[in-house]
Amino acid sequence: MRDTADEHVEAWGDELPWLDPVQEAIIVRLAVLGRHLTQARRAALDAGGLEHGQFKILLMLRRGRPPYEAGPSELADRLGLTRGALSARLGPLEEAGLIERSGMDGGDRRRVRVRLTGAGNAAFERHATTENRGETALLATLTPAERDTLADLLRKLVLSR
Missing domain, CATH: 1.10.10.10 (Winged helix-like DNA-binding domain superfamily/Winged helix DNA-binding domain)
Structure with a gap:
């Protein structure tokens, strides 16, 4: 199964031979998910009439x-x-x-x-519930063990900064 990060890495692979494809794929996917969460939160705020x-x-x-x-x-x-x-x-x-x-x-x-x-x-409560439903849907594709692993890996990255 391919996603936009795979296409991105493939497009730049020949142009930038020094590019680490795994690193680039991780960064692109984090950016895509960040944009998705930002848009979902903005939509939830708009629906609730809050800034x-x-x-x-x-x-x-x-x-x-x-x-x-x-x-x-x-x-x-x-x-x-x-x-x-x-x-x-x-x-x-x-x-x-x-x-x-x-x-x-x-x-x-x-x-x-x-x-x-x-x-x-x-x-x-309305906003938090709406936001939580979107976040739950995003993570639903992962098993509980995968969510735990992802949470641990992201914590490690956050703490390193």
Whole structure:
């Protein structure tokens, strides 16, 4: 069975005799799968009416334990954003009812908490479920042992960087 990576390697094999065909096939296949996952995630976000940055905020809030809340500075740090960039992303989420900002107990209005609402949690669940279905379908062709092997090999590559 041949794929586009085989065609790519074959096309370049004569032009670049120094090219390692196995290495090139691996890199091309990783790129193809990366594009596939990116497109599938984008489609899932579009279907749910979320932007990538908005979903990441919901994700970061949901990663914690109930009541799924964090301070703006903590969220900005986790997401690698400036405080201003985070604030700009929080506004539309708050207007959509997906998050709420509230003052800390004790009345200190300088300290704000960002909390995932019920609607925000439902939006997160819908998107995560849709994304998971696509990922499951992608990996369905592999046996459980093959998935374990692939996960181990990819971990080894990630840790080497």
